[in-house]
Amino acid sequence: MSTTYDQIEIEDMTFHPELEMFTYPCPCGDRFEILLDDMFDGIKLAVCPSCSLMIDVIFEVEDLAEYYEQAGIALPEGIAA
Amino acid sequence: MGFNVYCLGSNGRGQLGLGHCNDVMVAQKSIVQSSDEVRKVVCGGNHTVLLLEGSGSVLATGNNEFGQLVGGPVVDYTDWVDCNGPWSTPRVLDVAAGWEFTAIVDENNIVRSRGAGPRGELGVGLDTCSGNSNNSGGGFCTVMECGSDDEVKLFASFANCVAVVTTKGGHCTVYGWGSNTKCQLQTPKSKIVDRPVVIYETDDPVDYAALGKNFNVLVNKRGEIVHAAGNLPSGFHWEHWKGVPGLQVRCMWSSIHILDLKGSRLSFGFNLHGQLLDTAFPQDMYVTDTCMGSEHGVVVVKELDGSQRVLAWGWGEHGNCGRLSPNQSDSDPTSVINDKSNEVSPLNEILVVDPDKKVKVWGGCATTWIVVSS
Ligand SMILES: [Zn+2]
Secondary structure, three states: OOOOOEEEEHHHOEEEOOOOEEEEEOOOOOEEEEEHHHHHOOOOEEEOOOOOOEEEEEOOHHHHHHHHHHHOOOOOOOOOO | OOEEEEEEEOOOOOOOOOOOOOOEEEEEEEEEEOOOOEEEEEEOOOEEEEEEOOOOOEEEEEEOOOOOOOOOOOOEEEEEEEOOOOOOOOOEEEEEEEOOEEEEEEOOOEEEEEEOOOOOOOOOOHHHHHHHHHOOOOOOEEEEEOOOOOEEEEEEEOOEEEEEEEOOOOOEEEEEEEEOOOOOOOOOOOOEEEEEEEEEEEOOOEEEEEEOOOEEEEEEOOOOEEEEEEOOOOOOOHHHHOOOOOOEEEEOOOEEEEEOOOOOEEEEEOOOOOOOHHHHOOOOOEEEEEEEOOOEEEEEEEOOOOOEEEEEEEEOOOOOOOOOOOOOOOOOHHHHEOOOOOOEEEEEEEEEEOOOOEEEEEEOOOEEEEEEEO
16 A cells, blocks of 8 residues: 555646646645656655655656656657657 | 634645744634624635625635735735725625635626636636736636526535536536546546536536545535546445435545434545544534545534534644644643644544534635634
8 A cells, every 4th residue: 555645647747847847736735846857767756845745646757758848958868759 | 693713724825814824733713703604614725715604705815826815916815805895896605715716606696716727727718817827917707607596606626616506496507617637527538627517417406516636526405416526536436325315425635525314424535644534433423514624524513411522633734633632722822833743633622612602614725614603
């Protein structure tokens, strides 16, 4: 059994191109955060700065390409464009 | 008539209306008013909106980053703002709040929305109003105009809003808008439904909608579940409940809680933080009111001697389920600040109320609201 609060698909996250970060509402009122580059490095946990809850983000590395494009930064090597 | 509003819990953006932004874990008096009654307290991620019964007045506090409360440059209100003036709406008939938005039914039976709606939460088309994020507009968008004889009720949670519109003849149309990634509004799945769509229609009027994070449940006036859609908690099959009258259905973000006529309580959904009440709740308690927050619950129970107690359970990391120690006094101002000593709360007493008072409870995102009327 997972000990994170929830599993959230990447399409349900909000992407902030200027911050190169995804967020998702936390039941405490703040937002779970995870950086695009961290996801590329294989991290799947998004954390809330205001409480102890965390979520697992469900995605494939290939899903990240469009967000690199949105942020206007070059694709890291390893993603097929 | 008059009332006192007590609150506790998450307060990072002033959503408790206490004049500061500290989380508190002992119920604090936030509003004292000598007339009128509270009809509803609704909560977004970080804002709170309170509707008065008789006057149709609205008070609001908390995060205003997207104009979810009023127009103007104030990002966070830590004290209550009178909204009817700024809204140019002398009388509000109903109100609902989701993550970063507020919706109302005004005195002309027009449904209006304000705040941010990146997932269609404003119900007016993404192109029309959701660019409101710089707070410059400050105004309402018109979602839909209902007939002057219609009864219109609003419900919201997270990224969805639902309007139940019943004509005088008894025909009922339920509209929904916002996120549809879990088919909570309609099939097929779509990311966003940014204008009202009919999610249910009937001649057997719907009384209310109970909304979770990614699902909604409709209950008719006999207390029967008549519709459920979205990513429903596992183990909950609404067909099993079809035709069972007298149910009270309440939802946290990730769970459904059903109280039946016999006083049984059944819950379905996440339980990592003790959210499910059937595991923690003595069956012989006489419950007079129940409400759910994002991941905690609040009930009012009446004892045989008439005394009333308000209890909370579930995820209490922000102090929203109270302090576990028996010494809950608000006379010592330092002791009310949340110390995270009650993160997973058993059924816990947060307020004792005199037998002759009327008590109602509401829950927000880790906030707990208790209204005591004289
Ligand atoms: Zn949080």
